[in-house]
Amino acid sequence: MSEIRLRLENVQRRFRTEAGELPVLTGAELTISAGEIVALVAPSGTGKSTLLHLAGLLERPDSGEVHVGGKPTVGLKDEARSALRGQAIGFVYQFHHLLPEFTALENIVLPQMAIGAAEKPAAERGRELLARFGLASREGHRPGRLSGGEQQRVAIARALANRPGLLLADEPTGNLDVATSDKVFSELLEAVRGAGVGALIATHNPDLARRMDRVVTLKDGRVVDA
């Protein structure tokens, strides 16, 4: 049986709003195995970001459990959650969120050093990733001197730098034109598949969703097959 990278068990999350309690997740269940790429396609406001935040250990559910890399996480102290997040989860957002004052290479080296890697192997890993994304000649460029597609490639490389078991992405190519989005998305899928990473990728783009292994949506606060 393949290794489980993410498991949500009966996850509930509600928000208090002026209009009263808003139940966003009402018992969400989701399992993602190593090497499995899952598309999350759901209408705006149904809880995609909430689900990604919970899976990414950025928030805790009101009840239920979130297993990352086979470990239950809800009861972990903040420090242990942060450590697990840094080591086991890679994030890609719609906007690259690279650090503007650091080079492409440094942006990939820093998260590795944050979890204790030495500079030399971190730089080697960074160069290997940049080469894989066709950016070997751009390692010394700051994000402001990279094209949108290049910025997103660096952001993806950064997300994979620590060899995470789980990749979470929110419209990872949503900020790019159609042709560039298609190309960068292909590179992302190839890198993720090659590394046996489990991935949950939110997108509004049905063409991109079809290229993943499975498509799920949110219905009344639960995860269902689309």
Ligand SMILES: Nc1ncnc2c1ncn2[C@@H]1O[C@H](COP(=O)(O)OP(=O)(O)OP(=O)(O)O)[C@@H](O)[C@H]1O
């Ligand atoms: N911290 C919060 N406090 C109150 N309400 C919240 C909070 N976070 C999210 N919500 C509400 O919960 C619902 C789900 O939000 P969420 O951001 O998860 O949706 P989404 O599916 O990601 O939407 P989009 O596709 O527009 O980004 C929305 O109605 C939102 O207004």
